[in-house]
Each structure stands twice: as C-alpha cells, then as structure tokens.
Amino acid sequence: MSTHPKTVLITGTSSGIGLAAAVAAAQAGWQVIATMRDTGKADPLRRAAAEAGVADRVAVKRLDVVDAGSVTDCLEEVLAEYGRLDAVVNNAGAGRVGTIEQGTLDDVRATMEVNFFGVVEVTRAALPHLRASKGRVITVTSVGGVIGQPFNEAYCAAKFAVEGFMESLAPVAATVGVDVTVIEPGAVASEFVASVGVDVPAMLAAAGPYAPALQAYIDRTMKTFTQAQTSAEAAAPIVESLTAEKPAFRVQTSDWAREFVAAKLTDLDGSAVQTQTGDWVR
Known part of the structure; x- marks a missing residue:
C-alpha cells in the first residue's frame, strides 16, 4: 500500500483560483500536483506555497489541457512518482x-x-x-454556466x-465510486479578468451598433468586480469538496452566486433571467 498522502492534480495554477486552491489543498494535507501550461x-505559486509553509507538498508540472499528449504525460509522471491519484480539480480556463x-x-x-x-x-x-482510488x-465552472450573460456567448x-x-457524468461515475462536483464562482478578483485581454476603448470603437449595449455591460461589470470575492475565498469550497465525506454536486462560492443562480431554477419560461440580464445592456 502506498504511504503517500492523498494526491490531487489541479490545472491552471499559475494565478487566481487555481493558485489559491493549490496552496489551500496543501495546507489541508494533500500532495498537490500544481499544473500549468507554462511552468515559467x-x-x-512557489512563493505563496513557501510563505504558507507547504512548499514540500506542492509539485509544479507542465500540463496543457488542449494537448492530449501533455495530459497523458503528466498523469503518467504523477502515477510513477506518487503511486496514486485521488482527485482532479479542473480549473484551467480562459475568458472571451x-x-x-x-x-x-x-x-x-x-x-470551447x-x-x-x-x-x-x-x-x-x-x-x-x-476509479482505483x-x-x-x-470542476470550476461559473455562474455563467447556469445563466447566460451578455457579450459572453462563447x-x-x-x-x-x-x-x-x-x-450527466455524475451518476455514472458514482456507480464506480467517483464523486463529481462543480464549483460555481461569481465575480472573483483575480488575474482571470486581466487574461481576457480586452482593450476596452478599441472594443467599443469597433462595436458599431452594439456599442451602447457594450458600454452598459462594461459599466455594470466593472461595478460588480469592485465587490468581487478574493481567489482564496473562491478556492475554499474547492478544498471543502475535496475533504467532505460526501461532497455536493453543485457548489456556489458566495451568497451572491447562490442568489444569482437560484433565479434560474424557478424561471420555467426564462422571462426572469431575460429581464435580469437585459438590464445589463441598457
């Protein structure tokens, strides 16, 4: 039997929620495989892990989620070095x-x-x-995986x-002993926003007939992000889901996120959501 602690692989750990989750999971006693596309x-992450006193439990490895060979190579390394894989946190993503x-x-x-x-x-x-473990x-999704948002179609x-x-996977995975959870953050003050790479003046200049709606959306979004969660706050439910005896399938990371997605669950004809998001662009 392996003497290694439980091992979790987390994608997208160079900044934001992924970085915070990697450090917090290590603090909770996990061996963390912190992956990123560019290990440079x-x-x-290394500084944060050292400051938290968990540098010895955070191993950085390269993994590019859109490169199947990279995924396979990384998992083979993990199994060779640690003998087990107990959890995966799908966090890597990019805005559009x-x-x-x-x-x-x-x-x-x-x-996509x-x-x-x-x-x-x-x-x-x-x-x-x-399955073996x-x-x-x-998986870190978003409130945007429950309610569609203007100018975020893709x-x-x-x-x-x-x-x-x-x-769809969750009940199937449960039959072989694997739990599935989605984590739904709202606004998070992290480098993810900057990584979207939007040049707002240029975007507005090119928006043509959509410019008034885009300006309204940007104004509303900027106000939202002034009250955003920290990455550490958004990462906390990830670690709770790692350590819970039986994690929930769907977890929102804040009261705001819970209230936001709750509207969708009772909105059978879609009118409440359309009214709400329509207000964002006028």
Missing part, C-alpha cells in the same frame, strides 16, 4: 468577451477548446486512476457544456 510562470456577429467561429472554437474540451480530456484520462472530479456556451457534461 510558477514563481508566484464579445458578440458573435463581430467575432469568428475560430474564436468560439478556441474558447480550453474551457470545455480541455476539461473533458483531463477528466477522461484521469478516470481510470480515480475511489476519488473525485471537481464563454457561457462552454461553461454550460461543462455543466451538462458533469451533470
């Missing part, structure tokens, strides 16, 4: 702001690739090992797809 960006008329299908495909197909690839590859799959489509995939 690992210094902030814009409306479809002014984008391309390649933009949409790229957004990292936010949806990357999650599918990592989960598919990890499941044999998680009776482990769990935890991103929300990807997150809706993840939610549907995981909701």
Whole structure:
C-alpha cells in the first residue's frame, strides 16, 4: 500500500483560483500536483506555497489541457512518482468577451477548446486512476454556466457544456465510486479578468451598433468586480469538496452566486433571467 498522502492534480495554477486552491489543498494535507501550461510562470505559486509553509507538498508540472499528449504525460509522471491519484480539480480556463456577429467561429472554437474540451480530456484520462482510488472530479465552472450573460456567448456556451457534461457524468461515475462536483464562482478578483485581454476603448470603437449595449455591460461589470470575492475565498469550497465525506454536486462560492443562480431554477419560461440580464445592456 502506498504511504503517500492523498494526491490531487489541479490545472491552471499559475494565478487566481487555481493558485489559491493549490496552496489551500496543501495546507489541508494533500500532495498537490500544481499544473500549468507554462511552468515559467510558477514563481508566484512557489512563493505563496513557501510563505504558507507547504512548499514540500506542492509539485509544479507542465500540463496543457488542449494537448492530449501533455495530459497523458503528466498523469503518467504523477502515477510513477506518487503511486496514486485521488482527485482532479479542473480549473484551467480562459475568458472571451464579445458578440458573435463581430467575432469568428475560430474564436468560439478556441474558447470551447480550453474551457470545455480541455476539461473533458483531463477528466477522461484521469478516470481510470480515480476509479482505483475511489476519488473525485471537481470542476470550476461559473455562474455563467447556469445563466447566460451578455457579450459572453462563447464563454457561457462552454461553461454550460461543462455543466451538462458533469451533470450527466455524475451518476455514472458514482456507480464506480467517483464523486463529481462543480464549483460555481461569481465575480472573483483575480488575474482571470486581466487574461481576457480586452482593450476596452478599441472594443467599443469597433462595436458599431452594439456599442451602447457594450458600454452598459462594461459599466455594470466593472461595478460588480469592485465587490468581487478574493481567489482564496473562491478556492475554499474547492478544498471543502475535496475533504467532505460526501461532497455536493453543485457548489456556489458566495451568497451572491447562490442568489444569482437560484433565479434560474424557478424561471420555467426564462422571462426572469431575460429581464435580469437585459438590464445589463441598457
């Protein structure tokens, strides 16, 4: 029997929720495999782990979720070095702001690739090992995976797809002893927002007939992010789901997120959500 502590692989740990989750999981006693596409960006994570006194429980490895070979290689390394895999946290993702008329299908495909197909690839590859350990799959989605949001068509489509995939997988995985959970953050003050790479003046200048709606959306979004959760606050439910005896399938990370998604669950004809999000663009 392996003497290693329980091992969790977390994707997208160079910043934001992934970084915070990696440190918090290590503090909770887990051996953390902190993965990122570019390990040259690992210094902030290493510093945070050292400051928390858990540097010895955080191992940085390269994993690009859109590269099947990278996923396979990383998992093989983990099994060779630690002998087990007890959980996967699908956190890697990228935002996409814009409306479809002014984008391309390649933009949409790229957004789906990292936010949806990357999650599918990592989960598919990890499941044999998680079956062996009776482990769990935890996936960071978004309130945008429950309620579609203006100028986030591609991103929300990807997150809706993840939610549907995981909701469908959960009862099947349970038959072989694997728990599945989705984590739904709202606004989080992290580098994810900056990583969207939006040049607001240029976007507005190119928005044409959508400019008034886009300006209203941007104004509303900026106000929301002034009251955003910290990455550590959003990461806490991830660690709770790792350590819970029986984790919930769906977990929101704040009271705001719970109230926001609750509206969808009773909105049978869609009118309440459309009224709410319509107000964001006028």
